[in-house]
Amino acid sequence: MNNEYHESILALLSASPFVHETILSVDDRDEVWFIRADVHFIDNSLLHFRELFVKQDNPVKKAYTYHYQREDGTMVFRYDNAPHFPHLPTAPHHKHIGESNVIAADAPDLQSVLREIEALIGA
Numbered sequence: 001m002n003n004e005y006h007e008s009i010l011a012l013l014s015a016s017p018f019v020h021e022t023i024l025s026v027d028d029r030d031e032v033w034f035i036r037a038d039v040h041f042i043d044n045s046l047l048h049f050r051e052l053f054v055k056q057d058n059p060v061k062k063a064y065t066y067h068y069q070r071e072d073g074t075m076v077f078r079y080d081n082a083p084h085f086p087h088l089p090t091a092p093h094h095k096h097i098g099e100s101n102v103i104a105a106d107a108p109d110l111q112s113v114l115r116e117i118e119a120l121i122g123a
Contacts, residue, residue: 005033005035005053006024006026006035009024009035009037009110010022010024012110012111012114013039013114016114016118017042018041018042018043018117018118018121018122019039019040019041019042020040020041020042021039021040022037022038022039022040023037023038023040024036024037025037031054031055032052032053032054032055032062033052033053033055033059034050034051034052034053035049035050035051035052035053036049036050037049037050041117041121042121043071043121044071045068045069045070045071045076045117045121046068046069046071047066047067047068047113047114047117048065048066048067048069049064049065049066049067049110049113050063050064050065051063051064051110052064061107063080063081063082064079064080064081064107065078065079065080065082066078066079066080066108066110066113067080068113068116068117074099075096075098075099076097076098076120077095077096077097077098077116078095078096079093079094079095079096079105079107079108079113080093080094080096081093081094081107085102088102088103088104089104090104090105090106091104093105093106093107
């Protein structure tokens with residue numbers, strides 16, 4: 001799973017006409033895989049993402065963060081599953097919009113986050 005998933009991430013990002021550069025690292029630990037990336041876009045915006053998978057027959061994504069920001073560092077949105085908004089119906093999954101709004105959101109995957117960013121850049 002590790003190499004296949006790593007390659008699928010790189011293929012997805014390299015296929016985007018909006019991605020300028022990707023810096024990706026995979027930490028293969030005893031019981032988990034930890035994936036970290038900085039994805040730089042053509043408008044100088046940036047996606048930081050992290051995914052933590054527990055190794056088993058069918059690896060499970062236990063934690064994630066997809067943090068998208070403008071060139072000046074202002075957050076546009078962030079999806080994560082930190083358990084700090086238990087009142088939301090999709091808890092622990094949620095989406096931060098800007099610096100102060102938090103809404104219920106299902107767990108995204110990298111492809112859906114990339115599509116959302118591409119729509120913002122292409123608008």
